[in-house]
Amino acid sequence: MAASEQAEKLWMEEGDELTSSLARRVEQSRREREDASHVLDEARRTRERLSREVDEVRDSLASALERAATGGRGRSQRPLSAKVVGPVPVSDEDVPLLDVREPETSFDELVLATETRSLCEEIVHEHRNKGRLASYGLRPRRRLLLAGPSGTGKTRTAEALAHALGVPVIRVKLSAVVSSYLGQTARHIERILEFSSRGSWVVSFDEFDMLASGREDSDHGEMRRVATVLLQQLETYASDNLVVATTNHADLLDSAIWRRFDEVLVYRRPNQKQITHLLKLKLRRIEYQINQEQAAKALSGLSHAQVEAICLDAMRAAVLDGDKSVSTEDLLRSASSRKRRFKEAGQSLG
Structure with missing residues (x-):
C-alpha cells in the first residue's frame, strides 16, 4: 500500500512538473509571438518613416531645383500632394474649393511700404509667440484684409507671411465657392473652415469683394450675408491660423465687413x-x-x-x-x- 501511494505521489509530481513545463513553453511561445509582432510593427513603422523621409527629400530636391530654375524667385508654387495634406474639400459639383501650396515667396522678394512691412513683421512676431500671448489671455491678430490696386503685392504678401511662419498656404478658389444657391455657398465655406482647422497654414481668400460687395441689389445682398456669416464663423474659429482676404476694390466692401477684420493693410502703387x-x-x-x-x-x-x-x-x-x-x-x-x-x-x- 505504501509502495502504491509512493508511486501515485511520484506520478502526480511528474504530472505537475509536466504541466508546469507545458505552461512555461506556452508562455515562451506567446512571448516569442509578441516579440515577432513587435518586430513586424517596428519594421512597418520604419518602412513608413523611410517612405516619408524619401518623399520629403524628393520634395525638397524638387523645390531646390525649381528655385534654381527660377533664379530663387519662387514665383512658381508646387501644390502639396494629397498624401501630405489629405483630400481637399470639394464643392457640391465635385470641384476643389482650394489648393494647398508651399510658399516660396519671402519678404526679401517684396517691395512694400514701410508701414505695411512693419505691420507684417508685427503679425509674424505675434504668431511665433502665440503661446506667450495665450498665457495672458491674448491671441495674435488672425483676420487680415489687404486692400489696394491689382499687382501691388497683396497675394504675394499672404505667401510671404506663410513663408515667414514656415507653414503652407491655402488658396481658396472663390470661383468654386460661390454658387448661385446661397445654401451651397454656405456649405462650401463650412467645408473650407473645417479643413483648415485640421492643421497650421495661412488661409488666403483672393478677390474677397466677390463675397462682400457693398452694392444694394438682391444678389449682392445675399452674398454680403454669406460674407458676414464667414466672418462670424472666423470669430469663433478655434484655430489660430492666419486668414488673409485680399481685394482690388475696397470701395465695394460694406463698412460692416471692414470692422470685422483685426487689421487692414492698404497697398498702393510704388513711388x-x-x-x-x-x-x-x-x-x-x-x-x-x-x-x-x-x-x-x-x-x-x-x-x-x-x-x-x-x-x-x-x-x-x-x-x-x-x-x-x-x-x-x-x-x-x-x-x-x-x-x-x-x-x-x-x-x-x-
Whole structure:
C-alpha cells in the first residue's frame, strides 16, 4: 500500500512538473509571438518613416531645383500632394474649393511700404509667440484684409507671411465657392473652415469683394450675408491660423465687413524710390547699366507687377540679343512696348 501511494505521489509530481513545463513553453511561445509582432510593427513603422523621409527629400530636391530654375524667385508654387495634406474639400459639383501650396515667396522678394512691412513683421512676431500671448489671455491678430490696386503685392504678401511662419498656404478658389444657391455657398465655406482647422497654414481668400460687395441689389445682398456669416464663423474659429482676404476694390466692401477684420493693410502703387528698389531687385540676375532716376520716373504710376514684367521683358531681350547688360534704353523700350499693347487692347498700363 505504501509502495502504491509512493508511486501515485511520484506520478502526480511528474504530472505537475509536466504541466508546469507545458505552461512555461506556452508562455515562451506567446512571448516569442509578441516579440515577432513587435518586430513586424517596428519594421512597418520604419518602412513608413523611410517612405516619408524619401518623399520629403524628393520634395525638397524638387523645390531646390525649381528655385534654381527660377533664379530663387519662387514665383512658381508646387501644390502639396494629397498624401501630405489629405483630400481637399470639394464643392457640391465635385470641384476643389482650394489648393494647398508651399510658399516660396519671402519678404526679401517684396517691395512694400514701410508701414505695411512693419505691420507684417508685427503679425509674424505675434504668431511665433502665440503661446506667450495665450498665457495672458491674448491671441495674435488672425483676420487680415489687404486692400489696394491689382499687382501691388497683396497675394504675394499672404505667401510671404506663410513663408515667414514656415507653414503652407491655402488658396481658396472663390470661383468654386460661390454658387448661385446661397445654401451651397454656405456649405462650401463650412467645408473650407473645417479643413483648415485640421492643421497650421495661412488661409488666403483672393478677390474677397466677390463675397462682400457693398452694392444694394438682391444678389449682392445675399452674398454680403454669406460674407458676414464667414466672418462670424472666423470669430469663433478655434484655430489660430492666419486668414488673409485680399481685394482690388475696397470701395465695394460694406463698412460692416471692414470692422470685422483685426487689421487692414492698404497697398498702393510704388513711388519712385520703391521703383528704384524694385529695379535693383528684379534685375539682380543680370548686369545692368541704367539711369535709375530716369527709369523710375518713366515707370512712375505702374504697379509692382507691371514694373517686374517690364524688367523681365528687358532681360529676355538683352539675353537673346547677346547683350551682357540691360540699359536704360532697354527698359524704356520694354515699357513703351507694353503700354502700346495695353492701349491697343483698350486697357491702361498705369
